[in-house]
Amino acid sequence: MMPLDLNALVGHTGQNLFYVLTGIGFGFALEQAGFGNARNLAAQFYLKDMRVLKVMFSAIVTAMLLLYWAGALGWVEVERVFVNPTHLWPGILGGFIFGVGFVIGGYCPGTALVSLSTLKLDGLFFVLGLGAGMFVFGETIDGWRAFWDRSGFYGEVTLMQVFGLPAGVVVLAVVLMALGMFFGAEKIEAYFARRDAEGGRR
Amino acid sequence: MTRKQKGYMNPYVAGGFLGVVLFLSFVLFGHGLGASGGVAKIVGVVQDTVAPGRTDGSAYLVDLVRGAGNPLDTWLVYEILGVMIGGFLSGILSGRLRPETFKGPRIGVGTRWAAAFAGGAIAGFGVRLARGCTSSQALSGGAVLSAGSWAFMFSVFGGAYLLAYFVRRLWTEGDAR
Numbered sequence: 001m002m003p004l005d006l007n008a009l010v011g012h013t014g015q016n017l018f019y020v021l022t023g024i025g026f027g028f029a030l031e032q033a034g035f036g037n038a039r040n041l042a043a044q045f046y047l048k049d050m051r052v053l054k055v056m057f058s059a060i061v062t063a064m065l066l067l068y069w070a071g072a073l074g075w076v077e078v079e080r081v082f083v084n085p086t087h088l089w090p091g092i093l094g095g096f097i098f099g100v101g102f103v104i105g106g107y108c109p110g111t112a113l114v115s116l117s118t119l120k121l122d123g124l125f126f127v128l129g130l131g132a133g134m135f136v137f138g139e140t141i142d143g144w145r146a147f148w149d150r151s152g153f154y155g156e157v158t159l160m161q162v163f164g165l166p167a168g169v170v171v172l173a174v175v176l177m178a179l180g181m182f183f184g185a186e187k188i189e190a191y192f193a194r195r196d197a198e199g200g201r202r
Numbered sequence: 203m204t205r206k207q208k209g210y211m212n213p214y215v216a217g218g219f220l221g222v223v224l225f226l227s228f229v230l231f232g233h234g235l236g237a238s239g240g241v242a243k244i245v246g247v248v249q250d251t252v253a254p255g256r257t258d259g260s261a262y263l264v265d266l267v268r269g270a271g272n273p274l275d276t277w278l279v280y281e282i283l284g285v286m287i288g289g290f291l292s293g294i295l296s297g298r299l300r301p302e303t304f305k306g307p308r309i310g311v312g313t314r315w316a317a318a319f320a321g322g323a324i325a326g327f328g329v330r331l332a333r334g335c336t337s338s339q340a341l342s343g344g345a346v347l348s349a350g351s352w353a354f355m356f357s358v359f360g361g362a363y364l365l366a367y368f369v370r371r372l373w374t375e376g377d378a379r
Contacts, residue, residue, distance in 0.1 A: 003232030018230055019277045023284015024291070025223040026235050026337075031292035033216035038304040038318070040210075042373045045366035051213045056340065058217020063224035063234075063345035070229065082233035084343035086350025087333060094332025095339075095354040098325050099361025104369055105321015106304070108336040109329060110237030110285060112322065117286040118293030119301040121311075122318040127241070129322020134238075134245045136323070137330040141262050148331065159347045170347055182214075 002076045027114050029059075036115045038106025038122055045103050048192055050185035057178040068171050088152025105129060209296050224345060231277070234342020238335035240282035241326075242266065247273055306373040317372055 006015040033055045034040040043049035071078035102108055107115060107126045115123025141148055159170050211219070227234050246266035250257045250273075257263040267273040293299035305314035329335040332354050334343065340358065343351025 002229040004230055016280045019280035020284040022227050023281040024288035027285035027288025028292045029216055029220040029223055031289040032211040034210035045362050046374055054213035055217040058214045059220035059224060059341055060344040062218045062221025066225040067228055076229055080232055081228050081346055083346050084339060084348040084351045088350055088353060091332045091350045091354040092357045094328045095357030096361035098328030099358040100365045101321045101325025101328055103362040103366050105318050105325055109241055110337045113282055113285050114289035117289035118299050121303045122314055125315045125318035126322035129319040130241055130326035131245045133323035133326025134242050134330055137327045138262050142260055157349045159349055162349045
């Protein structure tokens with residue numbers, strides 16, 4: 001029954017091999033998507049190229065639908081799949097700080113690693129910066145640990161619980177929201193492409 | 203206009219591919235993907251190697267590196283190793299494996315490196331505070347419909363869009379308008 005107990009099936013080393021293989025698929029997908037290049041990532045925030053939004057939400061919708069269907073068919077015990085616990089305020093504040101770092105530095109951690117793996121020097125500097133920021137966090141967090149651990153802590157809470165809706169309805173809502181964003185993204189890109197062409201700018 | 207580089211995968215196709223990888227991670231391991239966690243482990247191990255005495259005084263560092271066994275023998279590290287191999291292979295196959303620096307047209311290479319380091323440091327602080335990055339929170343937590351992960355995701359876009367105007371010099375062509 002899935003999720004599998006890989007440690008029992010193929011041993012610790014075998015399991016690690018599957019993690020490396022999964023990482024290869026992940027890194028390959030990110031590089032093919034154009035995310036080894038900070039310009040493609042930053043363009044999202046200047047509305048020139050909505051590649052980030054398109055890839056992210058296509059991935060979320062694909063994985064969500066596959067997991068939902070596999071659960072409905074009884075192939076996967078969905079309740080055994082990890083749900084990130086909600087630490088609401090550290091998540092919102094950390095997300096905001098991360099977003100600021102994202103637009104200044106041009107990468108997120110996964111895409112920076114991919115950029116570095118194809119020898120991009122700005123990716124290298126971003127990864128070094130990541131390490132420095134994590135060091136500073138580690139050196140200071142013991143002083144404000146209560147906020148990190150307990151502020152807005154709700155445990156493994158899902159959108160279904162928040163809105164009191166069945167999973168199928170939330171899944172459908174996410175799909176519709178993603179389709180709406182894809183439609184909007186295409187419109188925005190077309191608008192800027194037309195404006196740039198008319199303005200004669202390169 | 204951004205120069206269109208040839209050979210990237212259609213974003214919807216790349217996203218679908220990424221989604222299948224994420225789904226396989228759910229069914230193989232019972233959890234999604236991760237990137238920042240492996241980097242955090244490596245940083246913790248470096249700190250513990252340089253100043254082991256310091257680790258003992260820090261609950262955070264003890265949690266990070268003083269578990270059973272080698273702290274680097276964790277899926278987080280194996281996965282980012284794979285991410286680098288996968289990116290490298292894709293780079294070779296698509297002719298994009300070469301040393302270069304990606305930057306906006308208005309700044310020099312040195313400025314770009316400094317901004318990349320500073321942005322990385324801010325992002326590194328943020329992802330630890332939020333307990334995850336775009337991979338583990340936004341993608342993985344988003345797909346399992348975790349409430350906190352969705353709040354995180356909107357917050358990331360909020361922070362980035364809010365600041366984008368003020369750092370436009372780093373990325374845009376100019377203020378013609």
